[in-house]
Amino acid sequence: MVGDLPLHPPSGGPPPRDKLGEELVIDVRGLTKRFGGRTVVDAVDLGVARGRICGFLGPNGSGKTTTLRMICGLLIPDAGEGTVLGQDLRTRRSAIKARVGYMTQKFGLFSDLTIAENLEFFARVHGLDRRGERVAEALEKLGLTSRSDQLAGKLSGGWKQRLALAACVLHDPEILLLDEPTAGVDPQARREFWEQIHDLAAGGMTVLVSTHYMDEAERCHEIAYIAYGRMLARGSIAEVVAGSGLKALLGEGHLPDGTGADRLAKAIEARPGVAMAAPFGTALHVCGPDMAALHEAVAPWAETISFREASPSLEDVFIHLMRGAEDNSVVVSQ
């Protein structure tokens, strides 16, 4: 039960679908937000189908949090339109809030309430039945039953994140918006966190999760990359990599003085046709838009270092996209 709100839009049209005919539970177009004349989110389109886990990536200040807030009704877009769970983004914000779980970037539970009291509060606010049972279940699942009387503010970072997640899925939302849920969490806890997210998605929950971690991006079904407020790439990882048009060479071996190929990063990046060269341990990643040009660029070192064609990493692609967007923004502002 989700309160006094009708479950379906008053208009009752058919749900929006993606190109494969899957139902889009998030479907927004041209989403724009300005703060004091500065466009922070610029005409963002985003569609996410039910049960998918979509990774939301982008540099600091690129507008991820702002976009998530617009999707869950916490901000009203300055331009753009769309539906979330079939509800109009502008006019049905309360209805959306009741069916979405949003985990804020900053820990936002009540630090002066205990773990159990925090969960109980959210159960009450959502008007859930069997409150005690649900809270006990959530505590059990968290493994916090024995510590349920501890103040939430006293928990360590990883446990705070787990509690926050538990609080925002308590009401079985259909969409879960997670804003950097694993920032500062240890690898073990992160893995468990992601296992839980996959379990939830398998149960039909749609997840949009922002992150800065590449390994987390690879755990998603699909990704969206935003920089300077603009959506630059969208799709599965393979699609995004292919769509970037980026080619890569992996250089391994030792220079005459015994040092690794990684030492060449600066020299090779300065060569024409190279977008970037990044060291990976003692190896070197060289990327550029054209494979022939890449081979030519590394030719002077080809004697000692063996360069072989490789697929660019997601990180290569993102950095490339970000640099391209920077160039764009310079041009636009002139």
Add this chain to the structure above:
Amino acid sequence: MSATALQRIGAMVFKEVRQMLRDRGTVGMMLVMPLMQLMIFGYAINNDPRGLPMAIERGDNSVFARSIDAALRNTTYFKVTELVESPGAGEAMLQRGEVQFVVTIPPDFGRDLVRGTRPQLLVTADATDPAATGNALGAIGDAVATALGHDLIGPLAARGQSQGPVDLVIHRSYNPEGITSHNVVPGLLAIVLSMTMVMLTALSVTREVEQGTMENLLATPLRPFEVMVGKIVPYLGIGVVQLSVILLAARFLFQVPFAGPLPLLLGATLLFMVTSLGLGFTLSTLAQSQLQAMQMSFFYILPSVLLSGFAFPFRGMPGWAQTLAEVLPTTHFIRLVRGIMLKGWGLVDALPEMGVLAGMLALLGFVAVRRYQDTVA
């Protein structure tokens, strides 16, 4: 209001009460504050001080001079500490701050009095604190009149009539004995409530914003109005406790008369509390941080204490200050409390001031609900 909305408000109330009870310091302060202020304003501060040091410079030893001396010693206003003979010695003591009053009885005072040539009786007062001397000066006149009234008898009675210092008579309605606490303790109810209600709400909302919990609250189906009601209810509880403390103290510690109906006072207090809470909410929508909310609350509380008629007589203020004071809810509530408790106001008497408060509440509620968004920016 639907059942689910009530449930959400209930959730807020529950949370607020829990957080409040966990914050022992604040709860303690809210309970101790009225007591502390009662002690300070009810006992320590006195606008009608007694036992003020006085020197009498007696240049005449007639029966009249001696009975004036005796009468001055008899009033509780003065403590006659010195009896000086040499001219000018009293003045020097006044200068040094050893006494606050010098009464000079000139030579030949008795003889001139009998002759009917109206001798001078010089009273020099240290008036650096006018509030402290005003009533006492009146008492001197009374004492002199009483003393001479006893002595100017028979053929001299006619002299007595011309001596009457009529303009110094102290006359106060509703509080004939001029007991400061009768006036102060009811006013204190208004001050304590303004302080707690306005500051607590302003702080509690900005705290949620500052700690990032507001974003979580607003991401749930809670509506702004429900958050407001949920926060107001527990504070009303605190206000009722403060009200009880002050009323009990007024009754049993200060013996303040209670002339009007108690339910009317309770109704007026409830109205004032909700108005103050509305003001606190409005401030919280303007403040960026808890510190700012605190400063804004003080910005309101200071004029409430100084201009509302609590600390200084309302009619003693210049016109602009009176106009400013009319805008403050505290001013109207102070009139209500004093009216109901001391003057025995009934509903009809109280209605105009309550109407003003209700108008303010409507305005503040409107502004608060309008400004209090269900979005984060």
